[in-house]
Amino acid sequence: MKNRPVKVILWALFLGVLVFYPSLFGLYFTNIFVIFSIYALYATTFNYLLGYTGLLSFGHAMFFGIGGYGTAIALERIQGLPLLPAIIIGTLAAVMLALILCPLLVRVSGTAFAMLTLAFGQLMHVLALKLRWLTGGEDGVGGFPIPPFHIPGVISLDITDPKKFYYFAMVVLALSMWVIWFFTKTPFGSIQTGIRDNPRRVEYLGFKLPHTKAVVFIISGGFAGVAGSIYALFQNLISADDAFGIGNSFAPIIMTVVGGIESFFGPIFGSAILSFIDELTSRYTERVEIVTGLILILVIMFAPKGFSGFLRFMRGKWLSPPNANPALEETK
């Protein structure tokens, strides 16, 4: 980047806003922001599959849900369980699920992959409804104790306070997102995009397709589990329809498409845009899905690159020096 100082200032500004956000905007908007961030991470894990590896998952909610249920049930059943192990249990539950499913899923791609994930997502939904002794059926798991975030001698944070929860959630979510971003920049990330663009060539180069897909699937599922786990802690409730419902599988898809599939930050934009639209439309009507459905159709029909594609277009038009090569910009 040529404008390093500008970039540093922008990041500092961004961080400053993040830090003072709760004091600036009050409780209501803080909670909206937490939900937005949870879904931003969730959509990012989804895009890690679709945008970076070309795998379209229609059942991503199963990881989100099992992460939430894992944390909620662990806190409900195990007396005095600290917070971090509870989150780790949720994440591991999601990783386990991904491990169990990946032998079936990595052999297929495209529509078959989408259908299989859809079916397994529904299976998880049914299981969450039927295994009443574990999951509480339709009511879900709620009212479990939430321990403080406690590292001996370093920090002790009572996260039942919404403002403190905000900081806690921001750190966990931002860290997770940074790890995913880091993964996309490694050589492994290049193999991923290779699989998306030309799987056969990647295979010729000597990389094992199924194994690579399995690793991607497990990483994506695990971090979706983190998002679900934070969601359960935030609501102090996780219920089958909320967590495993088909709507929750479609949410990250819509966010990613609206925000832009080909960009890392696309899903985050998408989550912001949809939170905003949700917030606006739910004041006037209960039928939010018709609005989001229409937006989805319009974006796919007329702006398939989504919001980040639009941003890139604008930047290319106004902010690049006249001799810059637009084709180079495209391929980045």
Add this chain to the structure above:
Amino acid sequence: MESDTVLYISQAMHGLAYGMVLFLVSAGLTLIFGMMGILNIAHASFFMLGAYFCYQVLSMTGNFWVSLIVAPVIVGLLGVLCERYLLRKLHAYGHVGELLLTVGIGMVILGSVKIFWGTESLPVTVPQILKGLVKLGGLEYPIYRLFIIALALVILAIMGLILYKTRLGMIVRGAVSDAEMVNALGINVPAVFMFVFGFGTWLAGVGGVAVAPILTVYPGLSDQVGMDAFVVVVTAGFGSLKGAFIVSIIFGLLSSFGVQFVPKLAPVLMFGFMAIVLALKPAGIFGETE
């Protein structure tokens, strides 16, 4: 006659009837998939629209037979419009866009249904002639379920005739295996696509009308039956009509006998069946491996 046998037979009837409805829905789904390569996520929503139109036409005309004819036709026309003005424009850009587009269409249909008809269950009554039981060989059968089975078989027969005995069917079968080649032979493939999509959604509409009196009409209908239809298509193998028929009947029986013998496990049985099939054969029972 022993009471057990009677019970088994009536359960089998329920299962068969449900299997037939599943077949009507999944046949359209698998036909569209085989032909155009897209999985129509909105298919379940078209199915639900069929049920709602049936309710609407019935409350306007009071005649079930009219709604049986009219409602699926309207659904099919809507399908044609969706294909012509939305899906066709995306066809050149690959399947992910089309798949996501059908998600959007499904959401819009669901939202519109809730706006026009509300969220409560709406009852649909069948005409007198289809009510009650009929005695056959010492056993009693509910007439309406027999009617559903007969209806599905008639449609299956017509479909078979069109597919295997007419020129149009020949083109459709050709386009299923290689659309580009058929296009190169001078046949208007986009028009055929439009016809098949309309026909598929028409089938879904017929399925919707058929279940409306049994399950009543409510917005959750698309999730309930639609998901089962998706599982049928996955298990049978994408694009296989024969597979869809057989697996639909297996699943119908599985669900009705499942409720009878292992009520707790019943909703999971289908998924279990699917998981076993896919573990052994990832392309589905009748699917072709690439």
